[in-house]
Amino acid sequence: MELWQLTISEAHKLLVKGDISSVELTKAVLERISQVEELVKAFITVAEDIALEEAKAADERLKRKENVTILTGIPIAVKDNICTKGILTTAGSRILHNFKPPYDATVVERLKVAGAVIIGKTNLDEFAMGSSTENSGFFPTRNPWDLTRVPGGSSGGSAAAVSAGECLGALGSDTGGSIRQPAAFCGVVGLKPTYGVVSRYGLIAFASSLDQIGPITKDVMDCAIMLQFIAGHDTKDSTSINMAVPNYLDALVPDVRGLRIGIPKEFFAQGVDERVADAVLKGIELLTEMGAEAVEVSTPTAEYALAAYYIIAPAEASSNLARYDGVQYGYRCEPTPNDIVAMYSRVRKEGFGREVKHRIMLGTYALSAGYYEAFYLRAQKVRTLIRRDFERAFEACDVLITPTSPTVAFKLGEKVDDPLQMKLSDVCTIPVNMAGLPGISIPCGFQDGMPIGMQIIGRLLDEPTVLRVAYAYEQASGLRNLQPPLKTAAV
Amino acid sequence: MRLSREDVLHVAWLARLELDDAEVERFTWELNQILEHMEKLKELDVTDVEPTSHVIPITNVFREDEVEKPLPREEVLANAPDATEDAFRVPRIVEES
Numbered sequence: 189m190e191l192w193q194l195t196i197s198e199a200h201k202l203l204v205k206g207d208i209s210s211v212e213l214t215k216a217v218l219e220r221i222s223q224v225e226e227l228v229k230a231f232i233t234v235a236e237d238i239a240l241e242e243a244k245a246a247d248e249r250l251k252r253k254e255n256v257t258i259l260t261g262i263p264i265a266v267k268d269n270i271c272t273k274g275i276l277t278t279a280g281s282r283i284l285h286n287f288k289p290p291y292d293a294t295v296v297e298r299l300k301v302a303g304a305v306i307i308g309k310t311n312l313d314e315f316a317m318g319s320s321t322e323n324s325g326f327f328p329t330r331n332p333w334d335l336t337r338v339p340g341g342s343s344g345g346s347a348a349a350v351s352a353g354e355c356l357g358a359l360g361s362d363t364g365g366s367i368r369q370p371a372a373f374c375g376v377v378g379l380k381p382t383y384g385v386v387s388r389y390g391l392i393a394f395a396s397s398l399d400q401i402g403p404i405t406k407d408v409m410d411c412a413i414m415l416q417f418i419a420g421h422d423t424k425d426s427t428s429i430n431m432a433v434p435n436y437l438d439a440l441v442p443d444v445r446g447l448r449i450g451i452p453k454e455f456f457a458q459g460v461d462e463r464v465a466d467a468v469l470k471g472i473e474l475l476t477e478m479g480a481e482a483v484e485v486s487t488p489t490a491e492y493a494l495a496a497y498y499i500i501a502p503a504e505a506s507s508n509l510a511r512y513d514g515v516q517y518g519y520r521c522e523p524t525p526n527d528i529v530a531m532y533s534r535v536r537k538e539g540f541g542r543e544v545k546h547r548i549m550l551g552t553y554a555l556s557a558g559y560y561e562a563f564y565l566r567a568q569k570v571r572t573l574i575r576r577d578f579e580r581a582f583e584a585c586d587v588l589i590t591p592t593s594p595t596v597a598f599k600l601g602e603k604v605d606d607p608l609q610m611k612l613s614d615v616c617t618i619p620v621n622m623a624g625l626p627g628i629s630i631p632c633g634f635q636d637g638m639p640i641g642m643q644i645i646g647r648l649l650d651e652p653t654v655l656r657v658a659y660a661y662e663q664a665s666g667l668r669n670l671q672p673p674l675k676t677a678a679v
Numbered sequence: 680m681r682l683s684r685e686d687v688l689h690v691a692w693l694a695r696l697e698l699d700d701a702e703v704e705r706f707t708w709e710l711n712q713i714l715e716h717m718e719k720l721k722e723l724d725v726t727d728v729e730p731t732s733h734v735i736p737i738t739n740v741f742r743e744d745e746v747e748k749p750l751p752r753e754e755v756l757a758n759a760p761d762a763t764e765d766a767f768r769v770p771r772i773v774e775e776s
Contacts (some may be wrong), residue, residue: 383735537696
């Protein structure tokens, strides 16, 4: 086994035993990047020099056995909408093509304190708006399992990088499925924590009431490890929950006896590929063979989540993206018009891509005088109904299991001109963000060589049960640390 | 058609977004199409339903108003596309009297 194929927990054991150094591990990952990056294109920035410095510092810690954590010396990739001090942070947008943040996001600060090595910044749909990473302002990323297919999105770069062995774990962000859907498409594990568990300070805001940062990893144990380090209250994010962080690793018990699994029938309805639905139902069967109980539940308003999401998310985005005006940072048009409003409008015309403009227009309209009640307020009331649906469902069960996305990864270009089709790819994940619940995607099989994702949804703050079910399934199915048949570039 | 070309231009002005003719045409079509799709939300009865703005009920979060060290001015200005030694430079906003 090559070093870049290791999981975080495996690499940690070798690092503390002194069998390998962080510099060796980091170099192996950088070498892997140089071999496959031309094909996968997961990174906007590879921070080679900084990573090697951090690896040396980690080796010092390991040598002195001081402040060693499970993440010390582990190469981690970070989605490029999460601020990294002094390292280019573009959010996948031309309007931030040269932005180097003067501060670290809280999650990055916490990874650094733990001794992790930040290996680079991964590609995404511009401002995380999209489901395929084709909306990146720079270039599309490809799926390591089939280079003609998308990696999903918007955290497509992070999922592809983890899958291709270009990092040991990664951070993504999830507003409507942007961690879970790419994790499903790339055959890796992706967790969207409960809203408020992870600080959003330093995450470039898309839709503030839905955005949440989470880990993308090669197996469930690594997912719990990364969550342990990024979770917790932060005074810099007033929406972060002030609570004691549970020990997520303690939840990794391969025992689901007596646990009730809810199957929300609406999530298996039309539009979901039968083979995907079958694989997920087989996954549930495996869990019931292990002693869990399956119950059918109903979430009748979930089908309205997509429509409500496409009011709420663009409305919040249109407000959040007002700050990009070419004054304090980012792109400025040349020549600069003499009138300041003309300058703002030109900067935004030239700096934003098509999908971002579409959502700014939609959101501005939905919030404008006379339409606010009809659209935004109504959507927020529908959101309440969706929450209640989940609350009712959770009276009869402990977790819900659904497909992560209705299909496996689609072809590059296949849906780029059909925004409604593209959005349907998030139909199973969006309701979870609307209700703020924790959701994980784990691999549960293959269709024509492409991974299928199974989504496990938990009650608010019940990441431990979500992780336990995911871990139990993973142990029984053996579907972990999957290696895509990626041919390296011919030399 | 819910939105006219003029409505689209008004929204673009509110959003401080310059559009060319092709974009005006495209957004008029796209926004009308998507708003039609949103009509679906009217199927649900939301009478007496409280809106959810955040899933975790957090109201005012207070802290002591303590002065902390700000970022150094050079760092603040380092990302500016156009700046003097101590200010962001923009087109003239105030008329000379």
